[in-house]
Amino acid sequence: MLKKSKIFNVFYQCVKKTKIKVYKMEIIKDLTNEAYRAMDGLSASDIKAILANPYKFKQGIKRPASTAQNIGSAVHSLILEPENFERDFIIADFDRRTKSGKEQAEQAEASGKILLKPSEFETAQNVADSFKESDFYKENFIKDFGEAESSYFSEFEGVKVKCRPDYFNLSKNIIIDLKTTSSDNGANPNEFLKAVANYGYYIQAQWYLNITGAKKFIFVALETAEPYCFAVYELDQSFLDLAVEKIDKALSIYKNLAHYSKEYKNEFWDGEPQILTAPAWLFYEK
Numbered sequence: 001m002l003k004k005s006k007i008f009n010v011f012y013q014c015v016k017k018t019k020i021k022v023y024k025m026e027i028i029k030d031l032t033n034e035a036y037r038a039m040d041g042l043s044a045s046d047i048k049a050i051l052a053n054p055y056k057f058k059q060g061i062k063r064p065a066s067t068a069q070n071i072g073s074a075v076h077s078l079i080l081e082p083e084n085f086e087r088d089f090i091i092a093d094f095d096r097r098t099k100s101g102k103e104q105a106e107q108a109e110a111s112g113k114i115l116l117k118p119s120e121f122e123t124a125q126n127v128a129d130s131f132k133e134s135d136f137y138k139e140n141f142i143k144d145f146g147e148a149e150s151s152y153f154s155e156f157e158g159v160k161v162k163c164r165p166d167y168f169n170l171s172k173n174i175i176i177d178l179k180t181t182s183s184d185n186g187a188n189p190n191e192f193l194k195a196v197a198n199y200g201y202y203i204q205a206q207w208y209l210n211i212t213g214a215k216k217f218i219f220v221a222l223e224t225a226e227p228y229c230f231a232v233y234e235l236d237q238s239f240l241d242l243a244v245e246k247i248d249k250a251l252s253i254y255k256n257l258a259h260y261s262k263e264y265k266n267e268f269w270d271g272e273p274q275i276l277t278a279p280a281w282l283f284y285e286k
Contacts, residue, residue, distance in 0.1 A: 025211065026153045033088070033164075034112055036151045041162030044204040047250040051200075054253050054260040070114050071224055072180035074124035079131060079141075079178065080148035080167060093117045123224055127180065130228035136220070144171035152211050159251060163211045174216040175208050177201075180224050187221040187231040194281075195221075202235055206243035 031039075049057040065073070077085045090113045095101035108115050116124070131137055140146070146169040153162045167176040179201070185191050196202055196219075205217040219233045253260075 024154065025213075028151045028153070029147070031149075031151045033149075036162070036164055039151075039153070039162065041153055041160040042254065043162055043164075044200075044207040047207060047247055048200040048203055050250045050253050051203075051246060054257060058257050058260055065114070067120065068180070068182045068224070070116060071120050071124050071127075071182075072178075073114055074116055074121060075127045075180050075222060075224070076166060076178055078124055078128035079137075087113075089114050089116055089121075091116050091118055091121045126226075127222055127224050127228050131220075131222060131230055134230065136230075136232060140169050140172075140176060141167065144169050146170050154211050156210070157251060159254065161207075161211060163208045165208055165212065165214075168212065168214065172216075173214055174218055175212065175214045176218045176220060177204070177208075178220050178222060180222045182224050184225075185223075185229075187223050187229045189231070189233070192219070192221045192231065192233060196233075196235065196239070200246075202239040203243045203246050205235055206240045206247060209240070210247075 037043075046057065049062075074085075074089060077088060090108045090111070092104070092108060092115065094105040094108070094115075096105055105115065146167055148167050149164060150168060151162065151164045153160070155161065165175045166178050168174075169176060179192075179195070181187065181192070181195065183191055183195075186195070201219065205219075208214065209217055216234060219235075221231045221233065223229045
């Protein structure tokens with residue numbers, strides 16, 4: 001039985017550029033990731049997928065999770081919901097070259113749990129342990145009152161939407177989102193800035209702010225290689241304003257998905273090679 005909060009009628013102003021003014025929000029606690037994904041509503045990931053290629057989104061084409069993503073999921077669980085780790089993960093190293101090993105791996109994956117090798121689990125554990133020693137963790141996750149992995153559901157312009165903040169610090173009214181990075185110096189400002197742009201983290205930030213009404217959205221960049229450095233970032237208004245425009249565009253596309261037929265899948269090829277120009281940031285990177 002799901003522990004379901006009462007439905008809150010939340011009225012607040014969103015960023016001025018949005019067409020959304022007020023809406024009703026529903027919060028569900030203790031919902032598994034799998035159950036959350038199965039529930040109706042566009043997520044921030046869906047918005048980014050629509051912008052990347054509406055045809056692929058329409059067809060439900062998704063990439064399987066990578067090793068780095070699985071380690072990231074494990075880090076999230078160990079920091080935010082350690083009591084649920086065994087529910088969501090299996091630690092084993094099956095020899096897929098053998099028939100029995102392949103069958104065991106397939107059975108583990110069919111269970112819906114994430115399969116981690118012992119070395120991958122060790123990496124995730126080290127990242128989590130290192131972060132938990134920080135003053136930032138103790139101040140925001142221990143001292144203050146908050147909720148991890150609660151699911152929020154609402155509606156924008158007749159479209160059902162949802163989000164699932166990693167951690168909502170209710171004492172400060174801020175959302176804290178954990179981002180693991182396997183890149184060299186991935187927590188470095190220059191490197192993380194690229195990730196924000198390339199992976200659309202700024203869209204996620206504005207999406208979550210819209211739905212939850214939180215005051216701020218904070219990123220914690222966690223490196224998955226020794227010595228497990230981390231950094232904390234907040235995006236400026238220019239990023240959030242751009243996200244508003246992107247979200248409006250994605251919602252418009254979503255309402256007209258019927259127009260995106262099979263021919264759209266090759267939108268980047270028009271018969272002639274395209275010229276790529278070096279981006280401005282490349283010349284000023286330190």
